[in-house]
Amino acid sequence: MNLLLLAIAPGIAICLFIYFKDRHNKEPLAWLLISFILGILSVVPAFIAETLLDGPVKRSFGSGITATAISAFLVVALSEELSKFLVVRYSAYNRKSFDDPFDGIVYSVVISMGFATLENVAYVMQHGYATGIFRMLVSVPAHATFGILMGYYVGLAKFSSQKKFYYLFLGLFWAVLFHGTFDFFLFVGKTWMHLAGALLSFIVAIKLSRRAIRKKQAISGSYFKQNSYPDETNKSLFDRE
Numbered sequence: 001m002n003l004l005l006l007a008i009a010p011g012i013a014i015c016l017f018i019y020f021k022d023r024h025n026k027e028p029l030a031w032l033l034i035s036f037i038l039g040i041l042s043v044v045p046a047f048i049a050e051t052l053l054d055g056p057v058k059r060s061f062g063s064g065i066t067a068t069a070i071s072a073f074l075v076v077a078l079s080e081e082l083s084k085f086l087v088v089r090y091s092a093y094n095r096k097s098f099d100d101p102f103d104g105i106v107y108s109v110v111i112s113m114g115f116a117t118l119e120n121v122a123y124v125m126q127h128g129y130a131t132g133i134f135r136m137l138v139s140v141p142a143h144a145t146f147g148i149l150m151g152y153y154v155g156l157a158k159f160s161s162q163k164k165f166y167y168l169f170l171g172l173f174w175a176v177l178f179h180g181t182f183d184f185f186l187f188v189g190k191t192w193m194h195l196a197g198a199l200l201s202f203i204v205a206i207k208l209s210r211r212a213i214r215k216k217q218a219i220s221g222s223y224f225k226q227n228s229y230p231d232e233t234n235k236s237l238f239d240r241e
Contacts, residue, residue, distance in 0.1 A: 003132060008121065010116075010117075010141070011113040018148075038091055039116075050076060053074070072183040084147070088108050101156065108171075153174070178204075181201040
């Protein structure tokens with residue numbers, strides 16, 4: 001029972017954190033619960049894709065650094081982030097309650113936490129407390145940062161008539177890039193240097209995620225004061241503040 005609570009708690013805590021960061025127009029709790037459940041269900045297509053791709057990659061590239069990179073970025077990161085992205089795009093994105101650019105972050109994170117929670121339960125129940133603590137501090141929050149990066153651009157897409165598909169692509173691209181980088185260092189070796197590489201990518205993702213939250217909060221605040229969104233053209237997370 002304690003292991004199960006350890007596995008579930010991080011995802012729930014992050015959902016609550018992002019819910020309270022939505023200061024101006026909170027999403028209906030029922031839709032957030034549905035999004036969380038859909039995030040859990042999105043594990044299924046991701047698992048199927050990873051299972052189908054893993055064998056051909058190993059047969060084609062063996063077990064070297066190239067195979068590890070392909071496994072991290074294309075087999076795992078792309079399969080998982082695309083599965084989450086499709087839920088965001090074809091469920092949350094089309095709801096009437098998605099009426100604020102910050103909502104892209106909220107729904108993407110909640111869906112990501114549904115995915116990460118089920119994944120976390122599987123890992124923690126199999127490997128125990130040490131794995132549970134590591135994943136509570138690193139792996140589950142990493143999934144949250146991938147969701148924030150995706151959601152930042154999904155929010156831009158929702159309110160951009162000219163660059164919708166460009167922003168949707170960027171949302172998926174950055175989530176896959178950071179997810180793949182994080183996994184690559186963990187897959188390639190078990191030394192402290194490999195762990196440091198994964199943690200460095202995680203720290204960069206945290207920094208960008210904090211910037212994304214601040215920017216979206218400012219945009220939402222402007223809207224609810226002026227009843228119009230400021231121009232979001234070329235609002236890159238990499239712009240200097």
